[in-house]
Amino acid sequence: xxxxxxxxxxxxxxKDSLHVLKGIDLHIKExxxxxxxxxxGSGKSTLLNIVxxxxxxxxxxxxLNGQLIKDMNEKKAAQLRNxxxxxxxxxxxxxxxxxxxxxxxxPLYYKGINRKERLKIALDYLDQVELKDWxxxxxxxxxxxxxxxxxxARALVTxxxxxxxxxxxxxxxxxxxxSVMDLLKDINDKGMTVFVITHExxxxxxxxxxxxxxxxxxxxxxxxxxxKAV
Amino acid sequence: xxFLFDSDTWQEIYGSIRKNKVRTAITIIGVxxxxxxxxxxxxAARGMENGFNKLFGNFATNSVFVWxxxxxxxxxxxxxxxRFKLTMNDIAVLNSEYSEEIKLLAPRNQTSNLIxxxxxxxxxxxxxxxxxLDQIQKKSLLYGRFLNENDILSTAKVAVISEDMYKxxxxxxxxxxxxxxxxxxxxxxxxxxxxxxxxxDFDGDCAYIPxxxxxxxxxxxxxxxxxxxxxxxxTDIEQMEKDVLLTLKGLxxxxxxxxxxxxxxxxxxxxGKITGFITGMQxxxxxxxxxTLIAGVFAIGNILLITVKERTKEIGIxxxxxxxxxxxxxxxxxxxxxxxxxxxxxxxxxxxxVLFIIDSAFGQGEDAALINPTVNIPIILIAxxxxxxxxxLIGLIPAHMATVVKPIEALRxx
Ligand SMILES: Nc1ncnc2c1ncn2[C@@H]1O[C@H](COP(=O)(O)OP(=O)(O)O)[C@@H](O)[C@H]1O
Ligand SMILES: [Mg+2]
Numbered sequence: 001x002x003x004x005x006x007x008x009x010x011x012x013x014x015k016d017s018l019h020v021l022k023g024i025d026l027h028i029k030e031x032x033x034x035x036x037x038x039x040x041g042s043g044k045s046t047l048l049n050i051v052x053x054x055x056x057x058x059x060x061x062x063x064l065n066g067q068l069i070k071d072m073n074e075k076k077a078a079q080l081r082n083x084x085x086x087x088x089x090x091x092x093x094x095x096x097x098x099x100x101x102x103x104x105x106x107p108l109y110y111k112g113i114n115r116k117e118r119l120k121i122a123l124d125y126l127d128q129v130e131l132k133d134w135x136x137x138x139x140x141x142x143x144x145x146x147x148x149x150x151x152x153a154r155a156l157v158t159x160x161x162x163x164x165x166x167x168x169x170x171x172x173x174x175x176x177x178x179s180v181m182d183l184l185k186d187i188n189d190k191g192m193t194v195f196v197i198t199h200e201x202x203x204x205x206x207x208x209x210x211x212x213x214x215x216x217x218x219x220x221x222x223x224x225x226x227x228k229a230v
Numbered sequence: 231x232x233f234l235f236d237s238d239t240w241q242e243i244y245g246s247i248r249k250n251k252v253r254t255a256i257t258i259i260g261v262x263x264x265x266x267x268x269x270x271x272x273x274a275a276r277g278m279e280n281g282f283n284k285l286f287g288n289f290a291t292n293s294v295f296v297w298x299x300x301x302x303x304x305x306x307x308x309x310x311x312x313r314f315k316l317t318m319n320d321i322a323v324l325n326s327e328y329s330e331e332i333k334l335l336a337p338r339n340q341t342s343n344l345i346x347x348x349x350x351x352x353x354x355x356x357x358x359x360x361x362x363l364d365q366i367q368k369k370s371l372l373y374g375r376f377l378n379e380n381d382i383l384s385t386a387k388v389a390v391i392s393e394d395m396y397k398x399x400x401x402x403x404x405x406x407x408x409x410x411x412x413x414x415x416x417x418x419x420x421x422x423x424x425x426x427x428x429x430x431d432f433d434g435d436c437a438y439i440p441x442x443x444x445x446x447x448x449x450x451x452x453x454x455x456x457x458x459x460x461x462x463x464x465t466d467i468e469q470m471e472k473d474v475l476l477t478l479k480g481l482x483x484x485x486x487x488x489x490x491x492x493x494x495x496x497x498x499x500x501x502g503k504i505t506g507f508i509t510g511m512q513x514x515x516x517x518x519x520x521x522t523l524i525a526g527v528f529a530i531g532n533i534l535l536i537t538v539k540e541r542t543k544e545i546g547i548x549x550x551x552x553x554x555x556x557x558x559x560x561x562x563x564x565x566x567x568x569x570x571x572x573x574x575x576x577x578x579x580x581x582x583x584v585l586f587i588i589d590s591a592f593g594q595g596e597d598a599a600l601i602n603p604t605v606n607i608p609i610i611l612i613a614x615x616x617x618x619x620x621x622x623l624i625g626l627i628p629a630h631m632a633t634v635v636k637p638i639e640a641l642r643x644x
Contacts, residue, residue, distance in 0.1 A: 054550060054638040074633070075554045082552025093547045093641065097249035110552035115241065154551070 001162060001193050002028040002051055007060035009046055020046045022216035023060070028195065030161070033188040033227075035196045035204040038213035044197045045166055047213070051195065052085055052164045053077045065161060082110050086155030088165035092147040094139040094154075101126060101135040104154045111158060125153040129183060145176030152183055156192075163187060165196040169203055181206045234564075243565050250537055254569065257533050260526035261573035261617065262580065268519025268613055269581025269605050274588065275512045277603030282504050293366060293497040294471045295432075296478070297456035302490035306483045314482055314491075316454040323481060324459075324474060331470045333462045336362045337454040339444050345437060346412040347399040354395055355436040356413055358444020366458050367427075372396075374407045374422030381421075381440040389413070390422035390438040413437065416447060467498045523613070524620065527570060531624030534566055538628040545632050546640025555633040562632055566625025567618055574617040578610055 009021040020043040028034050036044050049055040050062065053072065062069045065084060072080075086107075087093075094103045105115075105122035113121070126132050129149040131142075139147055148168060155163050165184065169177040181203060188194045188208075196207060204210050208227035212220040247254050297316070304310045321337045339358040344351055363369075364376045372393060381388050389411060391399075396406050410417045418439060426435060444450065459474065461467045475492050478484075484491040538545070545558055585603050 049638050052550070054641065055636070074549075075556065078549060078552050078554040081550060087550050089641070093543070093550075095544055095547060097245060102245075106548070107551040109242070110548075110554075110557065158552070 001030040001032070001065060002026070002195070003061075003063040004051075005061045007047075007050065007062060008058050009043075009050060009055075010058055020216055021050075021057070024216075024218060026211065026218065026221075028193060030193055031188070031191050033185070033194045033208040034211060035198055035207040035209070036211045036213055037197075037199060037201075037204050040199070042213045043216050044213055048164055048166050048195065048197055051162075052087060053081050078110075082107060082158060084161045086158065086160035086163045088148070088151050088155050088163065088168045090167040090170040092139070092144075092151045092171075094147055094150060096139055099136050099138055100131060100142065100150045103139070103150055104157050107154060107158045122153070122157055125157045126150070128156075129153045143176070144172050145179060148172060148176070148180050149183065152180070152187075156187065160192070162193040162195060165194070167197050167199070169198065169200065177203065239561070239564065242561055243568055246541075246561075246565060247569070253533050253537050257526075257530040257569050258573040258576065260529035261523065261570050262526070262577040264519060264523035264526040265574050265577030265613060265617070266581045266584075267522050268515070269578055269610070270584050270588075271515035271519060272512065272605045272609065273581070273585040273603040275508060275515050276605065277588070277592075278511070279505075279508045280602050282501075282508065292461045292465070292467050294459045294461070294467065294474070295456060295495045295497070296459065296474065297493045298482075299490050299493050301484055301488050303485040303488045305485035305488070308483060316457065316478070317452045318454060319452065320478055320481055321454065321457065324477065327477060328470065328474065331461055331465045331473075332459055334362050334366055334458075334460045336360055336366055336458045337441065338363070338457060339441065339448070339450050339453070339455045340433075340436075341448060343414050345395065345399065347409065350399045352395065352398050354392075355434060356444070357433060357436045357438050358441040358448075358450075359438050360441050363438070363458070366460055367432075369424040370427070372423045372425055373405070374420070376422055376424070377438060377440055382442050385442040385446055386440055387416060387418045387443060388421045388439065389418040390424060391420055392435040392437075393423060393425050394435045395437065396423045411437075413439075414447065467496060471496050519613075520616075523617065526573070527617070527620040527624050530566055530569055530573075530621065531627055534562060534625060534628040535631060538562065538632045541632075542635055542640040545635070546637045549637035550641060558632050559626075559629040562629040563622055563625035566628070567621040570617045570621030571614075574614055578614075581605075 004024055004026040007021055007024040007026075008019070010017040010019045012018075024047060036047065038044050046055065050057045051064075053064070053069065056072070064080065081087075094100075095106070098106070101119060101122050104125055105118040108118040108121060109115075123132065123135060126135050129152055131146060131149055131153070134142060134146060134150075139150070142150065148171075152163075152168075155165075163184070168184070169180055172180060177200075184194050184196065185206065194207070196203070198204050205224055206226060207224060209221070209223050211218055298314055300311050300313045301308065302310055316337070318337065321335060324332065325335055336359065341356050342353060343356050345354050345356075359377060360382060361377045361379060369376055369390070371390075374390070376390055377388070380386070391406070391411070399411060400406050400409070406420045406423055409420050411420060412418075418437075426433075439447075459470075461470050471494060475494060476486060478492060479486055479488060482491070545553075548558065549555075582605075585605070588603055
């Protein structure tokens with residue numbers, strides 16, 4: 001599903017450049033549930049953004065669903081994101097003036113699905129995250145956990161192949177963290193590839209594979225107990 | 231173009247407009263003000279124009295008035311400063327020499343006299359005139375009739391008096407027609423009462439008596455005080471004025487270059503000046519209105535630009551969710567056009583409303599300063615189309631700005 005070979009990424013900082021990813025090799029197959037761990041600044045988000053086509057890499061190869069990602073224009077990237085990828089962010093990134101339902105329906109708008117159909121599908125997904133009753137509430141009327149569940153519903157609504165989550169539980173307390181993780185596990189059980197960044201060991205332990213990043217290189221890549229249990 | 235008719239597009243625009251209420255209000259006010267000014271000023275200019283037209287309304291606008299003064303150049307043995315008068319001979323010569331150019335020619339003699347009726351009296355002007363005067367300067371009669379050819383031929387002692395003279399000389403509810411008034415100890419029968427025009431008027435309150443009667447009573451012999459000439463359709467009135475003056479100079483042994491001997495007013499020329507003034511005002515209006523409009527549209531562009539910056543995050547989210555740069559651009563441009571259009575419509579509505587109020591306040595009644603202050607629909611449509619074009623163009627800038635920021639930069643969490 002995701003195949004990365006010798007990936008390098010630097011950020012220009014003034015005249016210098018900051019070498020963030022220094023040759024990453026990573027292969028994630030369809031249906032995997034992978035977490036990336038590492039200290040702050042180790043390049044986790046950078047990696048996820050490149051995988052999510054929100055950023056471009058400098059060197060190496062990246063194949064998404066078998067397709068080599070190279071010299072991608074914005075339009076193409078937007079279409080691929082819409083088609084293959086769902087995003088969940090630490091700070092939820094819901095649009096504040098849209099209701100939960102409208103937020104969930106938004107990716108379908110860019111897919112070109114009509115409004116009625118859109119809202120129907122969106123409501124269905126809200127139901128899956130048990131927030132059907134909150135459909136017409138604005139984000140600021142929801143708790144953090146609820147917001148993140150709305151965001152997850154939004155990430156799922158286009159039936160993506162891969163869900164990318166950058167510290168989805170970073171802003172949540174332990175109970176809501178568990179409910180969000182349960183959701184992600186559910187999604188994975190249904191066959192979707194899930195790729196989460198976290199720095200909480202308990203969260204990582206609930207995934208099936210942990211990739212540890214340090215100073216821009218992978219220092220370990222192993223299956224968890226949860227994976228072996230299956 | 232399909233996206234224009236897509237209810238989703240409008241849903242999105244409605245959402246973002248509703249969210250940014252203050253911005254929406256400010257931008258709308260800018261453009262609204264511009265088009266409002268345009269509508270109101272153009273309307274007012276139109277009203278003034280109509281007012282002027284009415285002012286000259288009962289005057290034949292292609293008229294020239296000619297009188298004599300005194301010469302400023304010695305000529306053919308005459309000294310400078312010689313005074314002389316127009317004569318009936320001049321009238322006859324002009325009538326025959328300029329039969330093609332001249333439509334109407336009215337020689338006039340005027341004086342002032344005490345006019346008496348019973349025990350009431352007043353000083354008024356008395357004018358010896360031909361019936362043709364009524365064609366050059368329409369008289370609206372309250373009672374009776376104006377002078378006619380018979381009065382001239384029979385040197386009848388009849389008079390047409392003004393409404394004010396009637397009020398001053400007669401008791402209330404007395405029918406003046408057929409009554410006698412005394413001018414210079416001679417009895418005249420009142421045959422008509424006219425209402426002086428509230429527009430341009432050279433006579434004021436004046437008793438019109440037949441030209442021939444005037445000549446006999448005041449012993450003016452062949453003399454004529456002044457004359458009014460109107461030209462036929464298609465005549466170059468300024469040329470006619472020059473030619474007539476030259477002929478008159480020849481008849482009276484006045485130096486052809488003499489500037490003072492004859493006085494003349496060309497009403498057409500004077501009206502031209504006022505019309506020019508109005509045209510100037512309309513031009514100014516357009517200038518001011520369009521400048522304000524452009525300023526308003528720029529304000530919209532500017533504020534959209536600011537909100538695009540404020541909305542980078544939202545735009546980033548949308549792009550992460552699959553919005554193409556094109557769809558983002560479309561949305562912002564459409565917002566711009568939508569705002570300008572709404573503002574334009576409101577401006578037109580308010581402007582028309584104000585014009586309506588102006589019309590009710592100043593545009594009604596006899597002495598209205600402005601008449602029918604209106605703006606043509608085509609002008610409004612042009613202004614409107616311009617707005618849409620400008621709105622699109624100005625929306626391009628923030629639309630472009632919205633897509634140069636990479637989604638990753640927009641989404642970065644700090
Ligand atoms: N756009 C950017 N420009 C410059 N430096 C950046 C940019 N994005 C990230 N960095 C730097 O790259 C490093 C890795 O960042 P990031 O991938 O966000 O780390 P993590 O998510 O693991 O905390 C950090 O030192 C960060 O400051
Ligand atoms: Mg990070």
